[in-house]
Amino acid sequence: MLGDKIKILRKKKGLTQQELSAAIGVSRSTIGMIEKNLQGTGKETLMKLADFFGVTVDYLLSDNEQTENNEEIKKEIDYSLSIKEQEDIDDEAKKIINELSMSFSKNKDTLGEEDYFAIENAIRTTLEAIKIKIKRSLHQKNIDNLFQFNLMVVLGVSTLSMISYIQSVANEVINDYDDLDPIHIVKSLKRVEFNTQPLTKNINGFYKYISPNRQMIVVNENLSDENFCITLFHELSHYFLKHKNTLLLNSSLTMNLKEEYEADLCATYLYLEYIKKHRSCDDINYPKRVCELIKHFI
Structure with a gap:
């Protein structure tokens, strides 16, 4: 698995987890979780690991355990931009x-x-x-x-454990907010500044982490009612999942990033529960992303 290979390659270089984490710009705990196959990694980190160890991404994700005398592994391809x-x-x-x-x-x-x-x-x-x-x-x-169809499975992470974690976070939200109305929820969060804006058509909204006591949520006011609802749940999911990235754009271009994928899952679960409370499921035209992820919660 990915974590086993990272551990072998790290030890061959005589590095500690702390030294590897500093070299590629991630936390030591992240390296530890990856090596234990308890956490995956995004494309950028995966590419950094491949470049650092002088192997291909194909090798890291394949079932091939050989690490020596393998020309395919050692082959380096320049993907840098001109x-x-x-x-x-x-x-x-x-x-x-x-x-x-x-x-x-x-x-x-x-x-x-x-x-x-x-x-x-x-x-x-x-x-x-x-x-x-x-x-x-x-x-x-x-x-x-x-990556397109199941980011976490590609990276050797248990999808079931991730879904379980997402559901546990979402269930806490459901228990804390009886009506589960996303507008009521976001307005009750004292640390979150919320507003709507006429964003470009490619951006549904964004979540901005400014400090532990200040976050910002913006939703595109031009969205349909259903897309506005799922988008607000998506941005709220970043808050409840404690994502601390400086800026997370909710866009079709970014939906395969780790934090966006997690927020999509959490938002889908919350949206489905909200529909159960307030509407007839037979009358709902589900947003596209919900249709893609609903299989995880049926």
Whole structure:
């Protein structure tokens, strides 16, 4: 499994978990959980591990246990972006942020310069990841498909244990809020600033972690009622799952990131419970993402 291979490769280099975590920019506890096969890792960290150990992502995710005298393992492929590609991404990120600036023009006090800078960096990072993904797909199409359909299974993590954790968090929310109305919930959270804005069509909303005592949730006001409801549950899920990323964009471009996938699962569970309380399930036209994830809770 992935964790076993990481542990073997780390020990071959004579590194401690702390030294490996510092080298690739993650916490020591994360390395420990990965090596015990109790936690997966996102694409970016997986690529960092592959680059650090001089192996391919294919090898880390395959059943091949051989680590020596294997030319396929040692083969390094350059997926870095050219200067032209980086410039194109910068231009596209600025174009999107300009559209966002226009969308926020009615509420100039809502977001400051630092907020826009964080959003632009998040967009740029997403676009870079997509470009690299396209390059990698020429060599490993199967990996992208597996990430698309079940991120956690690809990384050797027990989906059942993850679902169990998501349900336990969601059930605490259900017990604390009788009507389970997402609007009532978000307005009751003193540490969360909530508002709606006319965001671009590619962004449903976002969750911004500012400090332990201050978070921000923004939902695209142009969404349909059902999509608005599931999106607000999604952003609330980041809060209840204690995600601390500086900025998490709720977009079709980012839905396979670890935190977004977890929030999608939690939101789906909360949404289904909300529907049971307030509406007839037969009359509901479920949002697309709910239809994709509902199988985990039936």
